[in-house]
Amino acid sequence: MTIHRINETLYAVESESTDRSYTVNVQAQSCSCPDATFRNRACKHVAAVQEFAAAMPQPTAYEKAMEKARKLSTEKLTSSLDLYPDGPVAGAIRIELARRKLAEQRQSALRAVFA
Numbered sequence: 001m002t003i004h005r006i007n008e009t010l011y012a013v014e015s016e017s018t019d020r021s022y023t024v025n026v027q028a029q030s031c032s033c034p035d036a037t038f039r040n041r042a043c044k045h046v047a048a049v050q051e052f053a054a055a056m057p058q059p060t061a062y063e064k065a066m067e068k069a070r071k072l073s074t075e076k077l078t079s080s081l082d083l084y085p086d087g088p089v090a091g092a093i094r095i096e097l098a099r100r101k102l103a104e105q106r107q108s109a110l111r112a113v114f115a
């Protein structure tokens with residue numbers, strides 16, 4: 001069974017017996033296959049997607065924000081703090097700014113030693 005992640009809740013599951021593909025909502029535990037739709041019972045696709053999603057943990061809001069913060073310029077990060085004063089985005093921005101400041105300080109300390 002081949003599973004493709006569409007977004008946080010939706011997955012596409014390719015059927016093994018036909019060339020069809022079913023949509024599973026892992027949050028609602030629903031599936032578009034005939035088994036789930038007409039017989040109204042838990043199908044093997046939902047079970048497979050639950051196993052798949054559990055094996056591949058999704059990044060938290062904070063981890064997503066950290067990943068994005070690393071790619072932005074210091075100017076952009078500083079101006080974004082006004083838009084996101086708190087929450088995971090602000091936390092990620094503050095940590096990234098602090099990391100850059102520390103790296104800068106280390107660089108200038110090294111330059112001072114080897115100058």
Ligand SMILES: [Zn+2]
Pocket residue numbers: 022031032033034035036043044045046
């Ligand atoms: Zn199904």
